[in-house]
Amino acid sequence: MQVYCVNINFVLKRCFMKTLIFGDLSPTYATNPYFEQGDTDTLFTDTLSLFEGNDVNIVNLECALTDSDKIIKKFGPALKACPNTANVLKSIGVDYCSLANNHIFDYGIKGMEDTFMALKSADITYTGFGDNYQDARKNLVIEKDGEKLCFVAVCEHEYSYATNDRMGARGYDEYDTIEDIRKAKEENDCVIVIYHGGKEHCRYPSPRLRKICHAMVNNGADAILCQHSHCIGCYEKYNDSHILYGQGNFHFVKGVNGNPPESWNTLLAVKYDTVSKKIEFIPINNTDNGITLSKGELKDRIMREFEQRNASLLDGTWKDGWHKFCMEMKAQYESVIARALLEENPDLNRQRFAHYLDCEAHLDVFRELFPSWNDTNEK
Structure with missing residues (x-):
């Protein structure tokens, strides 16, 4: 299988990569003017420091970067942002993005052409999208000082996914994705899976999702970050690997309609060390026009409730949380x-x-x- 390979050269030689991973980014009516102006202080406030000193900063770009108004035939909202969004991301230190999500193709081929142009102009490398299904299966491999970090970015099947004869995002396949992860682990030192799926607004995994995440770990994934749910879910360490079922958004302030559920407004930044395999969760919350590091009682509450849900994965009560959500x-x-x-x-x-x-x-x-x-x- 082909891969996109990016070489990074540093004067100071180290044997590990510091990685920062954020969730879904889609500028909204509350933030689009600031992305157009390039006002990073308003958009990111004190979270700007998180992007400093890392070898890899990667986010999920969950919208087309286009001025087109031609929406594909679909149910649900269509997401887009100004092309200058790519320059804003680059200016704060983002060099990579995943396009494996359910909204990236909302504006069709023209939207993708504009998105590719914006990312190329900003020198941001993308993964999780291709001219067809096989092309979309290319992994992102980042190499530094002989160490190779591989990202496998996949999404569930909602409108945007590639087929054998259509461009699109890299859809999860219970056979191909497992094989891709296994091969990636054979060829790389560390494999991180970005899985865009799970039920929106649900803080717990479905039984199927938990089972396939375990299977991905068993075949070589060192860490799995489930995005798309728009809320912080729960975490477990399984066979020495990390699984986060719900990271929350990165930058999706006030949602589509301006009145999202409370869970929408908090999120986690994830720091990961590729050698020690240590993971760190940093709580963040929305402001009126951006995001900020959580502090005080809010920070304590976010992490306390997160730990409580984590415990439910150990005692089995996560199934009750999943069932209750489904009944609602x-x-x-x-x-x-x-x-x-x-x-x-x-x-x-x-x-x-x-x-x-x-x-x-x-x-x-x-x-x-x-x-x-x-x-x-x-x-």
């Missing part, structure tokens, strides 16, 4: 099923239903709400 979503999912059977707008409603079956996270909820066992069977 039951009416919505029943509505999707009912509408798929309606004669009014049948194509539209059936397409929505097909989307729910295509997306792994939606299917996880269906499986929790509507199990296929039969009560009349022998026990």
Whole structure:
């Protein structure tokens, strides 16, 4: 398999790479003017210091960088930002980004052409997107002083994913992705998986998600960061590797409609040392127009609740949290099923239903709400 390989040369020789990983970035009505102006002080405040002194700073770019207004046919919001966003990221120290997410293709081919141009102009290397599925499977490999760090960036299936004959994001595949991770570990010193998936606004993994993360670790992943949920979830150390089920956003202030749930407003920056394999979680919260390091009681509360959810992975009560979340979503999912059977707008409603079956996270909820066992069977 081909890889994108980037060489880094330093005067001071070290044998490890300090890595900073952030979650989803999508400028909003509250922040777009500041991205256009390049006002990093307002956008990032005291978090700017986090980007200093690292060998790798990588974020998930969850929007097209385009002025196009042509949206693909889809359900849900379409996300875009001004092309100058790439220059802003570069100015604070971001050299890499993942495009493996469900919104990167919202503005189609023109949106991607503009995005590639903006990233190239800013000298930011991307991963997780390709001209077709095989092309999208290329890993990002960063080499320094003989050490090789590999990022495997994948997403669940929502509109943006590549096929054999269509450009798109690198979709997760239960066979190919595991094989890609195994090969990556054979060829590199450290493998970090960025998995864009899991149920939005849910602080717990589904049983399927936890199982596949364990499988990825068993095949060579040193760390897995699950993004996309827009909230801080829970963490476990499994077989000496790190799994974070929900990192929260990076920069998605006030969301799409200006009134997101409270959980939207807090997030974690992740620092990772590729040799010691130590991981550090840094709590951050939104401001009116940017983000700031969490302090005082808010910082303590974020980390206290995070640790409580982490403990649930050890005692099994995470399953209760997952089930409760699914039950709260039951009416919505029943509505999707009912509408798929309606004669009014049948194509539209059936397409929505097909989307729910295509997306792994939606299917996880269906499986929790509507199990296929039969009560009349022998026990």
